[in-house]
Amino acid sequence: MPDKFFWYDVMTTDTGAARKFYGDVIGWSAQDQDSPTPGTQYTVFSANGRGVAGLMPIPADARKAGVPPMWMGYIAVDDVDEAARRLEREGGKVHRPPTDVPGIIRFAVVADPQGAGFIIAKGLMREAPPEPPPGTPGTVGWHEIDAADGESAFAFYERMFRWTKGEVMDMGPMGNYQLFATGGANVGGMMTKPPAVPAPHWTYYFNVPAINAAVSRVTAGGGKIIYGPMQVPGDLWIVNGIDPQGAGFALVAPKR
Numbered sequence: 001m002p003d004k005f006f007w008y009d010v011m012t013t014d015t016g017a018a019r020k021f022y023g024d025v026i027g028w029s030a031q032d033q034d035s036p037t038p039g040t041q042y043t044v045f046s047a048n049g050r051g052v053a054g055l056m057p058i059p060a061d062a063r064k065a066g067v068p069p070m071w072m073g074y075i076a077v078d079d080v081d082e083a084a085r086r087l088e089r090e091g092g093k094v095h096r097p098p099t100d101v102p103g104i105i106r107f108a109v110v111a112d113p114q115g116a117g118f119i120i121a122k123g124l125m126r127e128a129p130p131e132p133p134p135g136t137p138g139t140v141g142w143h144e145i146d147a148a149d150g151e152s153a154f155a156f157y158e159r160m161f162r163w164t165k166g167e168v169m170d171m172g173p174m175g176n177y178q179l180f181a182t183g184g185a186n187v188g189g190m191m192t193k194p195p196a197v198p199a200p201h202w203t204y205y206f207n208v209p210a211i212n213a214a215v216s217r218v219t220a221g222g223g224k225i226i227y228g229p230m231q232v233p234g235d236l237w238i239v240n241g242i243d244p245q246g247a248g249f250a251l252v253a254p255k256r
Contacts, residue, residue: 003161004182005143007074007121008053008204011062012245015055018069019043021221021243022055025214025251026138026206030055047138050129062095069247071204073143074107074119075161083120083160084108090156100124112156114148116200134185135207141252142205142238143188150192153200154178157190169233203240203250211237211253218251229256 012018019030028045033054043055058067077083080098088094091113098108107121132139147153157163157180166179166186174194179186193200208214211229218225218241228239240250 001183002076002078003163004076005073005140005187006076006123007119008140009072009074009119010053010055010069010243010247010249011058011067011072012055012069012243012247013058014245015041015043015057017222017244018055018247021223024221025217025223026208028052028138045138047136048132050132052139069243069245070117071202071247071249072109072117072119073140073202073204074121077120077122077161080106080108080120080122084110087120087160090159092156092160112147112153112200114153114200116145116147116153116202118202135254137207137209139207140204141207142250144203144205144250145188145190145200146193146197146203147190147200148193150176150178150190154180154190201248203248205238205250205252208251208253210255211239211251212256214251214253215239231256 010018022028022045023030028047030043030045033042033044040057044051045053045055058069084094084098087110093111094108095111096109098106100106103124105121105123107119109119111117135141145153164181166181169177171177175192178190180188180190215225215229222244224242225239226242229237231237237253237256238250242248
């Protein structure tokens with residue numbers, strides 16, 4: 001559906017190590033596919049037989065520009081070229097112009113006006129698989145942006161993708177946490193980043209059955225937990241972590 005997150009990629013320096021790490025931590029299976037970047041490998045992560053995310057090396061041009069390992073989310077649009085032009089008019093930046101993976105997807109790598117990166121894309125396949133129920137292990141359960149300024153960040157995404165505001169949560173010294181929806185229930189939150197966070201960025205929370213067991217898998221696999229476990233509204237538990245190659249990620253679970 002347009003204006004919603006629908007896919008996620010991790011770009012990394014060691015695809016073999018990342019494949020094992022995320023398979024062990026989240027329980028994904030992995031299968032190699034045709035790459036969106038010619039000459040490189042692309043691996044699809046699946047949960048219960050349904051693809052949910054991809055794995056690829058950091059592209060050569062991005063590597064030369066100093067792009068570190070990171071997760072990127074895909075937001076669906078009806079027309080990638082028009083959306084890229086509109087994004088630039090809104091003050092965003094197009095890092096990679098609209099490109100086709102024949103028969104699969106047309107996409108562009110972009111950033112919002114504050115520098116947080118994501119991908120706009122349109123699937124070229126006739127039918128997309130149905131979305132799994134919320135909370136399904138292995139899928140993404142939450143989307144969060146640490147922005148340079150949370151209010152203006154929301155205004156940008158509202159204009160670009162018609163996202164709507166939900167409840168505002170007072171985080172005390174950390175400021176306000178603005179919930180947002182992409183049609184229907186809330187799917188994420190936005191806030192002004194604390195000074196210790198070096199740059200605006202998106203974080204994606206992957207669903208796991210229980211947080212403590214997942215934390216053990218993270219540390220056993222060479223990753224680090226940088227925040228949590230913490231209980232959040234909805235009787236959920238979260239952690240934020242860094243994988244062994246340095247990409248940030250997060251986990252969410254219904255029990256500790």
